Amino acid sequence: MEGSLASDADEPTRRDFLTLAGPAFFAVGGAMTVWPFVHQMNPDAGALALASVEVDLAPVEEGQAITIMWRGKPVFIRHRTKKEIDEARDVKLTNLPDPQSDTARTKAGHEKWLVLVGICTHLGCIPKGQSLGDVKGDYEGWFCPCHGSHYDNSGRIRKGPAPRNLEVPPYQFQSDTQIKIG
Amino acid sequence: MSSHEDTYEPKGRVSKWMDERLPIARMMHGQFVDFPTPRNLNYLWTFGGILTFCLVVQIASGIVLAMHYIPAESMAFDSVQHIKRDVNYGWLIQPLHAVGASMFFIAVYIHIFRGLYYGSYKEPREVLWILGVLIFLVMMATGFLGYTLPWGQMSFWGVTVITNLFSSLDEVIPGLGTAVVTWLWGGYSVSGATLTRFFSLHYLLPFVLCGLVALHIWALHVAGQNNPTGLDIKTKSDSLPMSPYAVSKDLFALSVFIMLFAWFVFFAPDYLGHADNYIPANALVTPAHIVPEWYFLPFYAILRAIPSKLGGVIAMFGAIAVLAFVPWLDTSRVRSARYRPYFKWFFWLFAFTCLALGYLGSLPAEGIYVMWARIFTAYYFAFFLLVMPFLSLWETPTQMPGSISEAVLGKGSK
Numbered sequence: 144m145e146g147s148l149a150s151d152a153d154e155p156t157r158r159d160f161l162t163l164a165g166p167a168f169f170a171v172g173g174a175m176t177v178w179p180f181v182h183q184m185n186p187d188a189g190a191l192a193l194a195s196v197e198v199d200l201a202p203v204e205e206g207q208a209i210t211i212m213w214r215g216k217p218v219f220i221r222h223r224t225k226k227e228i229d230e231a232r233d234v235k236l237t238n239l240p241d242p243q244s245d246t247a248r249t250k251a252g253h254e255k256w257l258v259l260v261g262i263c264t265h266l267g268c269i270p271k272g273q274s275l276g277d278v279k280g281d282y283e284g285w286f287c288p289c290h291g292s293h294y295d296n297s298g299r300i301r302k303g304p305a306p307r308n309l310e311v312p313p314y315q316f317q318s319d320t321q322i323k324i325g
Numbered sequence: 326m327s328s329h330e331d332t333y334e335p336k337g338r339v340s341k342w343m344d345e346r347l348p349i350a351r352m353m354h355g356q357f358v359d360f361p362t363p364r365n366l367n368y369l370w371t372f373g374g375i376l377t378f379c380l381v382v383q384i385a386s387g388i389v390l391a392m393h394y395i396p397a398e399s400m401a402f403d404s405v406q407h408i409k410r411d412v413n414y415g416w417l418i419q420p421l422h423a424v425g426a427s428m429f430f431i432a433v434y435i436h437i438f439r440g441l442y443y444g445s446y447k448e449p450r451e452v453l454w455i456l457g458v459l460i461f462l463v464m465m466a467t468g469f470l471g472y473t474l475p476w477g478q479m480s481f482w483g484v485t486v487i488t489n490l491f492s493s494l495d496e497v498i499p500g501l502g503t504a505v506v507t508w509l510w511g512g513y514s515v516s517g518a519t520l521t522r523f524f525s526l527h528y529l530l531p532f533v534l535c536g537l538v539a540l541h542i543w544a545l546h547v548a549g550q551n552n553p554t555g556l557d558i559k560t561k562s563d564s565l566p567m568s569p570y571a572v573s574k575d576l577f578a579l580s581v582f583i584m585l586f587a588w589f590v591f592f593a594p595d596y597l598g599h600a601d602n603y604i605p606a607n608a609l610v611t612p613a614h615i616v617p618e619w620y621f622l623p624f625y626a627i628l629r630a631i632p633s634k635l636g637g638v639i640a641m642f643g644a645i646a647v648l649a650f651v652p653w654l655d656t657s658r659v660r661s662a663r664y665r666p667y668f669k670w671f672f673w674l675f676a677f678t679c680l681a682l683g684y685l686g687s688l689p690a691e692g693i694y695v696m697w698a699r700i701f702t703a704y705y706f707a708f709f710l711l712v713m714p715f716l717s718l719w720e721t722p723t724q725m726p727g728s729i730s731e732a733v734l735g736k737g738s739k
Contacts, residue, residue, distance in 0.1 A: 186510075186518075190518070215512055217608070217609055266634075268482065289486065290629060
């Protein structure tokens with residue numbers, strides 16, 4: 144470029160470089176400094192370590208339900224009757240606010256076991272329906288007393304303000320009577 | 326700051342020495358003794374002072390409570406009971422703080438309605454008003470965080486429900502809401518990690534409030550106080566020095582307010598709370614009927630009135646945010662509702678609407694209550710978005726007095 148038409152004024156100077164690089168350094172450095180102060184609020188190693196739990200299903204009779212804790216949240220496990228499974232399968236998907244088939248919410252070959260995170264998808268209350276005496280809502284599943292959401296016996300939202308079906312946690316069958324959640 | 330007579334006269338060598346170096350006494354004298362106040366202020370203008378008192382009580386009692394409280398999941402509930410039963414004068418100081426929060430909100434609501442009725446948000450007091458809205462917002466955050474700390478059932482489930490409001494962001498960007506809620510909780514549910522951070526922030530925010538209050542008072546002393554006529558101070562006879570006139574009125578009103586405060590503290594310390602909060606937090610049992618503290622009820626009713634989760638959250642936050650725009654939403658040039666024959670009635674209907682929403686917020690969200698909550702929610706927003714901008718187009722204000730003095734002393738006085 145030596146001897147070309149461009150004058151010195153058109154060439155990027157050392158100062159131009161510094162006025163760009165300075166703020167860029169400041170911004171990147173600032174973000175890197177702020178991140179630890181933001182990330183410290185995310186779940187710590189102790190909370191992450193509790194992320195899986197094994198459950199023995201053998202003592203749960205047909206028609207019974209149990210609640211276990213996983214990641215500080217209740218997990219509902221219901222041993223469904225034949226009638227309940229049939230009902231859950233016969234629902235037209237177009238009638239559901241959050242359409243999902245019953246088979247998509249259970250494991251193949253283990254359809255009688257329904258495993259759900261027992262937290263209402265509206266604002267996080269625990270729905271009623273695990274105990275025999277509980278109100279189970281209009282669809283024989285669960286009923287959230289806080290703001291009146293009704294879930295069916297596949298844990299799908301049917302009526303009320305909750306936007307989504309009860310979440311199915313990640314789990315596998317380790318044997319016919321044992322599952323590992325998480 | 327507005328110019329007015331300065332009667333400060335340092336007496337003695339020390340005050341003269343100080344006055345030449347840091348004239349803080351001169352400034353305080355100018356702003357809180359000589360400061361001209363409209364001569365027609367009524368008792369509704371005493372709530373600024375009362376609110377300052379409330380903030381001081383909350384900070385003083387809160388610092389004491391923090392000396393004995395343990396923000397740990399397993400001990401928080403018991404440590405509050407320990408304060409009430411074992412700590413010397415804990416039986417007095419704990420209710421002072423808990424009841425104090427309610428008294429703070431009673432005073433702030435009266436203060437806000439006073440501003441709305443007399444048009445205290447209008448030019449040149451827009452910034453003063455917006456600072457007030459920010460103070461209200463930080464007060465609500467502080468109250469909410471503080472209610473978590475006793476770690477009873479209502480504390481725990483109140484936090485669960487309110488923090489879950491942010492999960493509605495999942496409807497905007499999938500996964501965002503869940504990430505925000507997990508971050509707020511420091512886990513996958515409300516836990517001890519949530520409690521400790523809430524304690525830390527609950528201790529921080531009152532000092533943010535102090536800063537905002539200082540700015541609020543500064544802005545007030547630049548624009549000067551509004552008054553029941555909404556007229557500006559034009560002549561010297563329109564005003565009186567703040568001390569002793571406004572100060573003695575403030576002190577009398579404060580005494581009456583303290584009597585009400587003391588009645589709750591000594592005779593009904595739990596009246597404004599919930600019995601469920603005497604049950605330790607239990608992550609496996611949701612109380613049958615979750616209700617926030619009374620001062621959040623109108624907003625809670627708006628949240629539940631909207632049949633969509635995200636919509637409800639937007640409406641609830643919108644109900645507070647709309648206040649910040651009031652200086653520009655109200656198009657009438659007349660400040661005081663005293664001279665606005667129709668606005669006056671819309672205002673009282675609005676005040677009734679807020680009370681009605683508060684009542685509905687305490688009831689289960691079922692059947693007829695939901696319908697009423699929707700009607701009142703609609704009027705809540707209509708007041709700001711329809712009445713304020715458009716009423717002045719056809720409303721003829723009534724005859725206003727020529728000056729503040731004329732309003733007080735009648736025509737012919739100077």
